[in-house]
Structure formats: structure tokens, C-alpha cells
Amino acid sequence: MATTFGDGASGRGRNYRKRMSSHLAAALMCFALLQILIVVGTGGSLPFHLGVIVAIGGFAIAAGALERRWILLEAGDAPDDRLSLRFRRDVRQLWAASILGACLWFPVSLFFRFLLG
Template sequence: MATALGNRAHQRKSFAKRISTHLAAALVTFCLLQIAIVAKSGGSLVLHLGIIIAIGGYAVAARGLERRWQLLERGGLSDSGLALRFRRDVAQLWAASLCGALLWIPVTIIYRFLFG
């Protein structure tokens, strides 16, 4: 019985660790894509300050997701319920990271149109 509970707790802990790993990788990807897009478009200081603000917002959202998984880890959810939530959160995380970084393309186009 103790081994079954120990394995179950270990598996839940691994979900929280795995989400943290995905968060770190997604943050690096988010930052690199933003920097590359702004650098390719000949970004100004205003756009670089926008990158700093976007990364700060991403960090706040990432911390919220980590807290959510800490709470889910303590909850009484089944392993299949946790696995489903994990897959959904990972898909949303990567979609937000990639799409969020690609939003700089229209921003830089509009910025260049308005300010040369």
C-alpha cells in the first residue's frame, strides 16, 4: 500500500517537474523568437522595451501555471485526470509561446509604417 501511494505521489510530482521543464524551454523559445523577429525588422529601442515587458508578462503567467500544478499535485485527482490536464496545459503553453512571439511581426510592420 505504501509503495503504491509513494509511486502515485512520485508520478504527480513528475507532472509538476515536467511542466516546469516545458515552461523553461517555452520561455527560451519565446525570447529567442521575439529577439530574432525584432532584430530582423531593424527594431528600435521602443520595440526592445516591448520585448522586456512581454517577457515579464510571460514570467508572471508561467508562475501562475506552476502554482496551479503545485495545487493539482496536492489534490486528489486521478493519474488519468492529471495526464489529460498536463497535455492540455502543455499544448496551450507552446501555442501561446509561439503565437505570442509571432505577434511581433504585425507589430513591427505597423511600427515601421507609422514611424519609418
């Protein structure tokens, strides 16, 4: 509907950088909440909570790198259909990493419970 009225939503009017920034913020919040809920739910101790802080920091650094990548990609002269494909691929990978990365605490906590009793 937006492209029908010609409000700049088609072609180079799409602001992939802003859209990626929104996805990154939401994925970071989802990652952090899942991390906290999983560690608290599994009865994690202080080292697990410190691990959550390190994991969230690492995710934030990676998110910043991805955002800088999209600033450079949008400044380049790549065609819009190529940017669209890259954007969709990056969003899929971002959300998969956000959700699956948080779930890695399950095997870690099981391993430490088995190891330490």
C-alpha cells in the first residue's frame, strides 16, 4: 500500500540501516531476556550470571559490527534487489543467533550439573 502512494518506500527509499538497527535492538533485548530467564530457570550460580554478562556484551559488540556493515552497504552503490536479499539473510541469521545462542545455556548447565553433581 505504501508503494502505491509513492512515499519513498520503494527503490533506494528503503532505509535498510534503520531497519537493521531496529532488528538489532529487538534481537539484543530478546537475547538478554532469554539468557536471564534460562539461567535463572536452571538455577544458575554466580559464574553463570557472570557468563550472561559476558555473552550479552559479546552479542552487543557483534551487533555493532553488523550495524556498521549496513552503514557501509547502504552507502555503496549496490542495487536495491541485492540489498534486499542481503537484508533478509542477515535478519534471519540475526534472529537465529539471538534465539539459539541463548539456548546454549541448557547444555552448559547440564554439563556442569553432571560434572559437579
